[in-house]
Amino acid sequence: MTEMEHPVVVRELTRRFGDFVAVDSVSFDVRSGEIFGFLGPNGAGKTTTIKMLTGLLTPTSGEGRVAGFDVLRERNEVKRAIGYMSQRFSLYPDLTVLENIELYAGLYGVTGTRLDRRRTWILDMSELWDARNRTTEQLPLGWKQRLALGCAMVHEPPILFLDEPTSGVDPVARRRFWDLIDGMAVGGTTVFVSTHYMEEAEYCHRLALMNRGRLIALDAPRALRERVVEPILEIRCADAPRAVEALGGVPGVLDVAMFGRSLHVTVVDAVAGSDAVSSALAGAGLTATDMRVVEPSLEDVFVSLVRAQGGALVG
Amino acid sequence: MSLDSGRLGAMARKEWIQLRRDPRSMILAFVLPLFLLLFFGYAITWDVDDIPIVVVDRDRTAASRSLVDAFVASGYFTVAEHAETGRQAEEDLVAARVKGILTVPPEYATDLSSGRGAVVQLLLDGSDANTATIAQNYADAIVARHGARALPGNRARAAPLRLEPRTWYNPNLESRHMIVPGLIAVIMSIIAAMLTALTIAREWERGTMEQLAATPVARVEVVLGKLLPYLLIGLFDVAVTVVAGMAIFGTPFNGSVVLLAAMTLLFLLGALGLGIFISAAVKSQVLATQIAMIATYLPAVLLSGFLFDIASMPFVLRTFTYLIPARYFVTVTRGIFLKGVGAPVLWPEALFMLGYAVLGLGLATHVFRKELA
Incomplete structure (x- = not known):
């Protein structure tokens, strides 16, 4: 196993804050060139893990190697080898697009003709040529997000860490952002991305599911869905919140669980389950307008895995 | 950790652009120093003149009028009123319309011409001790001179012992000449810490610190990169206030410009470092500004020797003044402005300021943790 095949290697990584265990003995490998998704609710330990892997936070115990460098002892080498984009895509709001690019270029030692080339690449990729002399505070969130991605890539790092890169961005901009991420991966960049949007997780090649500081599953999205053996009924009902109460x-x-405007009900058996659900709803004076067995979503997978381990969700 | 000039340059350039676009910093950097100079320069003065007095002339002779005229002619006193009775005059004193009562007794002219010697009374309002002391000194001088002239035959008797005082560096003892150089030192302590107090706290509040921390930039590069633009502004501010002090208040400048620039640089390193240290320690712009204000303003005004003589402070306070960087800079500016002294005299101050620069920047770099715990 070399860093060429596994640019990120994590072994029993743990971080405690006092009595609270934010990340609890987590181990996994990230393959070169893949989009590795880190999925879980807020507080699951995703950001803490990313901060340890990017040299921003010291692990309490365990080991992490990024691009072949130790995250504890070789922080500077790690920082040079990675691009990092935080939750708040922290650009300087009072600097222009170009000034932000040039600042990060300077901090990563990108100069001369390489800077010219990278500046052009970032403006092309983010489609910000027309906005290049505007201060970033004037830009829509989706544009800032693309610029932040560009700044994180200014030094052409082999590994890119994105911590909830799409939080607060509208679905269209999010979709476009994921196309960019996909393009980076095709170009050979390994992308480590965390999110709490389940639907975004489908873009990832492999997913690590985190809950309460522990890694509860790691697999391709499709393989994860196949793990759910219990049937899931999707029910449409006029008063979904009351229906949730009635079915408990x-x-x-x-x-x-509420799933958009409908309900997802996990049952032991599809036939017996639908009868039980219908009569329980009728008992509460409700009727299901539609009820059918559906493929489990990643959210269903998540809930099912957490339940299988006898745990509870954070939040 | 090695210092990379590319990263340092990128930080300094960024800081400079941000500074230029932030109206608050621009006001702090370019408007406030001049405003403070004018405000304090005009407001603070120990020179007392036109002290209002009320005159109770019980003699009403040419001689008594001549004495009162001598008071007025000195320029230090003005006669606000001529009172008939002592009671009436007292009312003026109580109501603070006047600072003193000059009473000329009956028989003043007779006593004076007879050679027996006359006594006049000056009653002063001691609730303003400073003015009272000064008024008393002026009155002493006026009466002594007037008395000598009023002697019959105008023959001055040679006193057996005579002091001939002469004041160097500020021969007319104009307090403004002492205030302005000290004021420049005080203003710069406040401005320097206020300017940098915002910088690191702002990065924390905006979340850009986390992004910076993820880059290979070193702590010392961040601190120095933030320091450089403010160092230039600080030097510029000192130049402007020095020129303004000379042009507006007529403060003499007898020393070396180069020495002042070098000393200013030393002082600013410490003062700016202190601001960065506060900013890094509290991580909040509002709190950092308040702490910077308290940590610099009061000590610089009260304990630097700017307003109050350090040598006459009680031991504990006097010891404490050694901790105030402004103390050394006040000594330096006054020395260079008024005495024209050079490095051979000011090296201890230079050494202390160098110590503070090392301490301030060291603390700033140390406390500013790149790790986000």
């Missing part, structure tokens, strides 16, 4: 504790029903 019904025998044969394992879990009820």
